[in-house]
Amino acid sequence: MTVSWQQLVAALGNDRLRRVYAAWVLADADSPDAPDATEAGAAVAFERSAERTAIDLGTAAERAKLTHAGLLMEVDGRHRVARDVFNDVLAAAGNSRPTGVDRFFAQGMLTGIPRNAADRDELLGHLVIRLFGSEDVLSEPEVNRLLSTVTGDVPTLRRALVDFGFLRRDRDGSLYWRTA
Helix, strand or coil, rough: CCCHHHHHHHHHCCHHHHHHHHHHHHHCCCCCCCCCCCCCCCCCEEEEECEEEEECCCCCCHHHHHHHHHCEECCCCCEECCCCCCHHHHHHHHCCCCCCCHEEEEEEECCCCCCCCHHHHHHHHHHHHHCCCCCCCCEEEHHHHCCCCCCCCCHHHHHHHCCCCEEEECCCCCCEEEEC
């Protein structure tokens, strides 16, 4: 069963499910006496550091959610920790590279303005549509505030938008608007 990283994050984002899963990981020793929870609210006692500890292995519904998320698997009617689930999810995700304008962003911030004219025009066109309304006339501080959401170098990006015809400004540079 292949699961997505989103399913893993959703399951482990729940505090209770995360604790139940941690209990399974601690208790599962791949041995004949590995835990078996077939009843609701089952718990297992195991030896650890010369002391006996009870671990809550969760309810049937919680085990079902962990199984659906791929964190547990059912083998011969018994639940076991799916040991390779994280490796499988990472392998399935691969090293996908961003495409389109996304390749010019890292963590939501612009990494630079491309030199290639087609890439630059695509990026600047995307930014102007995303950040500026078609009828808006904005002051320079308002333009700077909008541009600061995607770059740390506001003057360079503002200048590129004007120089390449995506924004226009009045003679004194106090008002900016999007070109059609």
